[in-house]
Amino acid sequence: MSENGRLSAFGLRPSEQRSPGSPAVSASPRPRVPASAPLLELCSLELKLGAFRLGPVSLSLAAGDYLVLLGPSGCGKTSLLKAIAGFHPTAAGQLFVEGREAAGLPVHRRGIGYVSQAADLFPHLDVAGNVRFGLAYSRLSPLEKLERFDRIVELVGLEGLLDREPATLSGGEARRVALARALAVSPRLLLLDEPLGMLDKQARPEMLETLKRLHAELGTATVHVTHEREEAWAVGARAAVMRAGRVEQLAPVGELFRRPATRFVAEFLGGANVLAARFEARPDGGARAVLDWGGFDLAGAPGFSEGWLLIRPEHVALAALGEKGAFAATVRSVSDRGSHVEAVFEAGGGNILRAHLVAQDGAGLEAGGSVALRLTSTPHAIAGDVRG
Amino acid sequence: MNERSGKRLRLLVAGALLAGHVANYAIQALLGHLHPIGFLRELLGSGKVDDHELFQMLLLAANLALGPALISGRGNLMLGAGSMFLILAHAWVGVRVVPDPLTSGAALVVNILVLYVGTRLSERLPAKHLAAFAASYFALFFIFVEIKWGFLIPALKGRTGMGNAEPLFLLFVMGLCACARSWRLLAWFWAVTVSFTFLQPYAWESAVVLCFIVAALFGARGALRSPTALVFLGVGLALAGLVLFPVVAAIMGESPQNLGNILGDERIQKAVGRTLVTATASTLFLVALAVPLAYALARLHFPGRSLLLAAIDVPIVIPQSVAGLALVRVFGAGQPLGGVIENVFGVRFDGTLWGVCLAQVFVAMPFIVKAALAAFESVPVELELSARTLGASPWNAFRRVALPLASRGIFLGAVLAWARAAGEFGALLFIASNSEVETAPVLAWNLFGSVGSAQAGPLVAVLLGFSLAMFFLLQLATRTLPRPAVAQNADATAAAQRAEATA
Numbered sequence: 007m008s009e010n011g012r013l014s015a016f017g018l019r020p021s022e023q024r025s026p027g028s029p030a031v032s033a034s035p036r037p038r039v040p041a042s043a044p045l046l047e048l049c050s051l052e053l054k055l056g057a058f059r060l061g062p063v064s065l066s067l068a069a070g071d072y073l074v075l076l077g078p079s080g081c082g083k084t085s086l087l088k089a090i091a092g093f094h095p096t097a098a099g100q101l102f103v104e105g106r107e108a109a110g111l112p113v114h115r116r117g118i119g120y121v122s123q124a125a126d127l128f129p130h131l132d133v134a135g136n137v138r139f140g141l142a143y144s145r146l147s148p149l150e151k152l153e154r155f156d157r158i159v160e161l162v163g164l165e166g167l168l169d170r171e172p173a174t175l176s177g178g179e180a181r182r183v184a185l186a187r188a189l190a191v192s193p194r195l196l197l198l199d200e201p202l203g204m205l206d207k208q209a210r211p212e213m214l215e216t217l218k219r220l221h222a223e224l225g226t227a228t229v230h231v232t233h234e235r236e237e238a239w240a241v242g243a244r245a246a247v248m249r250a251g252r253v254e255q256l257a258p259v260g261e262l263f264r265r266p267a268t269r270f271v272a273e274f275l276g277g278a279n280v281l282a283a284r285f286e287a288r289p290d291g292g293a294r295a296v297l298d299w300g301g302f303d304l305a306g307a308p309g310f311s312e313g314w315l316l317i318r319p320e321h322v323a324l325a326a327l328g329e330k331g332a333f334a335a336t337v338r339s340v341s342d343r344g345s346h347v348e349a350v351f352e353a354g355g356g357n358i359l360r361a362h363l364v365a366q367d368g369a370g371l372e373a374g375g376s377v378a379l380r381l382t383s384t385p386h387a388i389a390g391d392v393r394g
Numbered sequence: 395m396n397e398r399s400g401k402r403l404r405l406l407v408a409g410a411l412l413a414g415h416v417a418n419y420a421i422q423a424l425l426g427h428l429h430p431i432g433f434l435r436e437l438l439g440s441g442k443v444d445d446h447e448l449f450q451m452l453l454l455a456a457n458l459a460l461g462p463a464l465i466s467g468r469g470n471l472m473l474g475a476g477s478m479f480l481i482l483a484h485a486w487v488g489v490r491v492v493p494d495p496l497t498s499g500a501a502l503v504v505n506i507l508v509l510y511v512g513t514r515l516s517e518r519l520p521a522k523h524l525a526a527f528a529a530s531y532f533a534l535f536f537i538f539v540e541i542k543w544g545f546l547i548p549a550l551k552g553r554t555g556m557g558n559a560e561p562l563f564l565l566f567v568m569g570l571c572a573c574a575r576s577w578r579l580l581a582w583f584w585a586v587t588v589s590f591t592f593l594q595p596y597a598w599e600s601a602v603v604l605c606f607i608v609a610a611l612f613g614a615r616g617a618l619r620s621p622t623a624l625v626f627l628g629v630g631l632a633l634a635g636l637v638l639f640p641v642v643a644a645i646m647g648e649s650p651q652n653l654g655n656i657l658g659d660e661r662i663q664k665a666v667g668r669t670l671v672t673a674t675a676s677t678l679f680l681v682a683l684a685v686p687l688a689y690a691l692a693r694l695h696f697p698g699r700s701l702l703l704a705a706i707d708v709p710i711v712i713p714q715s716v717a718g719l720a721l722v723r724v725f726g727a728g729q730p731l732g733g734v735i736e737n738v739f740g741v742r743f744d745g746t747l748w749g750v751c752l753a754q755v756f757v758a759m760p761f762i763v764k765a766a767l768a769a770f771e772s773v774p775v776e777l778e779l780s781a782r783t784l785g786a787s788p789w790n791a792f793r794r795v796a797l798p799l800a801s802r803g804i805f806l807g808a809v810l811a812w813a814r815a816a817g818e819f820g821a822l823l824f825i826a827s828n829s830e831v832e833t834a835p836v837l838a839w840n841l842f843g844s845v846g847s848a849q850a851g852p853l854v855a856v857l858l859g860f861s862l863a864m865f866f867l868l869q870l871a872t873r874t875l876p877r878p879a880v881a882q883n884a885d886a887t888a889a890a891q892r893a894e895a896t897a
Contacts, residue, residue: 120780126774126777128780
């Protein structure tokens with residue numbers, strides 16, 4: 007499957023495919039912000055939480071955007087979300103919402119919806135009471151409030167749950183109620199903290215569908231925090247990879263996957279071979295990556311002489327001996343995964359290379375055997391200190 | 395033996411017994427030994443019958459006891475033989491030990507009943523039941539012997555309050571037969587029996603307390619219904635019994651007429667009314683101030699917070715008399731602060747209802763503050779933050795989320811504070827104990843001092859009953875308030891935060 011096919015299969019919305027810098031075209035039925043001003047803008051925002059320092063973080067989000075904040079546990083993504091919501095004070099930098107400085111605004115004047123990992127439903131109110139809670143503070147007329155309530159209940163699919171007590175809801179149901187409660191007040195921005203966290207496997211796809219449908223229908227700009235890269239694929243949006251309180255890379259998910267900016271991003275998104283390499287410019291304007299055991303042509307000059315070479319496992323294939331670009335390797339292990347064969351090779355110098363081979367190629371491999379391999383696609387160069 | 399022929403045999407035996415008895419009766423009457431109606435008249439009148447007549451009567455009783463058992467198919471050979479033995483034993487031995495024929499006859503019937511219940515128990519239930527039943531019977535017999543003759547425990551002799559030991563014994567044995575099938579009933583039976591034999595003259599009071607303990611022990615449910623836990627429950631209930639006993643005794647010790655008289659007394663009516671009004675006013679005042687204090691303590695951390703928390707407990711740890719003296723020294727007439735308040739607001743504390751409320755507020759404060767603090771601490775702050783993201787101001791988040799979720803705890807605290815205020819006595823003695831402003835507890839003391847405990851007793855019973863009724867009513871009302879926030883929400887959030895912080 008090609009990368010593009012994969013993207014569309016995971017429901018990448020047209021607005022995410024625009025080139026950077028073009029004006030945001032929102033699918034929202036009621037765009038609230040002129041397209042020129044970013045809805046949310048963090049300028050070198052820093053937080054101080056006890057001994058933990060977060061930032062500086064710079065991000066911007068246009069109306070109708072869906073941004074996934076991706077990172078391992080403890081990288082500060084939830085804290086950043088809470089700072090945007092106003093639960094944590096900021097230490098330095100600026101936080102703009104609709105072009106206005108928001109860092110000093112109290113939580114209830116920010117117009118930012120927040121759905122926590124625990125749903126945090128009000129246990130003394132039934133589902134309807136929870137969803138209706140924030141409408142008391144909106145400027146809508148009573149009739150509009152009723153319409154809004156009905157629309158959200160229908161969109162989120164809570165019709166059968168309205169008179170239930172929160173304690174009787176399943177994890178997925180509670181999360182949907184929390185989502186409806188946050189969306190009922192038409193927030194400018196919706197913050198979701200691990201919306202699939204602590205849900206069982208059956209409830210996850212359903213919740214993802216709900217999230218995507220709500221975003222398509224309401225167009226509320228959303229920041230979705232997660233440590234699961236599959237979620238980023240599934241919602242098919244832009245994603246920011248965070249590490250230790252900083253944003254490592256912000257790009258559409260497919261680009262993060264194919265052209266990671268750092269070794270951390272490459273390894274966090276998973277599966278790829280990341281090998282230390284030197285890069286040399288060629289006289290014809292191209293460039294070449296040199297490893298201990300071979301060299302590979304690059305698409306263009308990387309602009310640095312040392313770093314990492316990213317080789318995706320599905321770009322490794324068997325080659326005939328003597329074929330141009332072929333290199334020798336020893337088979338370490340082979341495991342049949344049905345759709346493909348996962349093989350681990352040892353190229354020269356003890357370097358391990360994982361590969362996904364098509365089934366008929368992998369069938370004849372045996373551990374210990376010698377083979378010739380080639381790359382079916384140009385590898386990606388990543389800058390970095392290889393000695394560190 | 396199959397079922398049908400067994401039934402036929404039983405019917406045959408029962409019929410033979412009945413026929414033999416009727417024939418015997420007829421023959422005795424024909425021979426002039428026995429006048430059927432005169433015999434009954436004698437028995438009911440003077441109770442003096444001769445041995446011959448007594449034997450006839452015993453036969454009749456045995457027949458009445460044995461016949462239904464045989465016909466219903468629930469008798470067996472042992473029961474039949476045992477009954478015959480009992481009849482003979484009673485006719486020739488029991489009659490000489492217990493000369494009263496009516497009692498002797500009743501004893502026979504009851505003993506046959508014991509035999510019948512024993513055989514039924516051995517057929518249907520584990521041997522433990524039979525052993526407990528037999529042990530209980532012999533224990534009752536021992537108690538009976540001791541009450542009648544006092545061989546081993548002289549103190550027990552004649553200790554029934556009913557004159558005769560025999561009828562009481564028979565009554566208890568019949569009760570034992572009725573209760574033998576279930577451990578719980580057996581325990582209740584012994585609770586009552588022990589109360590009425592050993593714990594006179596507090597039989598009723600101790601029976602109530604012991605039955606409560608038995609009910610608690612046998613009704614105990616839980617994941618860990620281990621013998622250890624049950625023994626601990628029993629030990630703990632002994633403590634509860636120690637507290638309950640005087641209370642029940644004080645209430646049950648008074649006759650309804652006495653209570654009625656007491657309730658009609660104007661001085662007492664006024665004192666009770668004063669107690670209700672002042673305790674309610676003090677509680678309302680406390681709630682108005684303690685709820686904000688508790689919320690601030692639960693949500694804010696500030697220098698001196700732990701000192702403040704400790705200070706809140708002071709009214710609990712200092713003696714009431716010290717509290718009363720301290721209040722008089724500060725708020726009393728002629729004291730600096732008391733004087734200022736009297737001059738500026740015209741409020742005087744000495745010997746006034748203001749003083750009553752002041753003392754009540756002082757002693758009841760820790761209860762409401764602690765309860766409200768615990769209640770607010772149990773409301774996860776995340777719920778309030780959620781409310782804030784939905785547009786609620788801090789005040790609205792408090793009003794619509796924290797307050798409703800803490801309301802049950804606050805209400806319980808208010809109930810405790812109310813009870814504490816209504817029951818306050820020590821501090822009141824110092825600041826307001828004159829008869830114009832005396833509350834019910836102070837009145838009890840004043841009555842005790844002037845006319846003794848006989849006059850104060852009924853008042854105590856009334857006060858106790860009233861306080862308890864009020865307390866249980868309020869506990870009941872609490873159930874309508876929302877339960878505290880679901881703990882798992884808070885746990886999950888806390889766990890997530892810990893994970894975030896450690897990594």
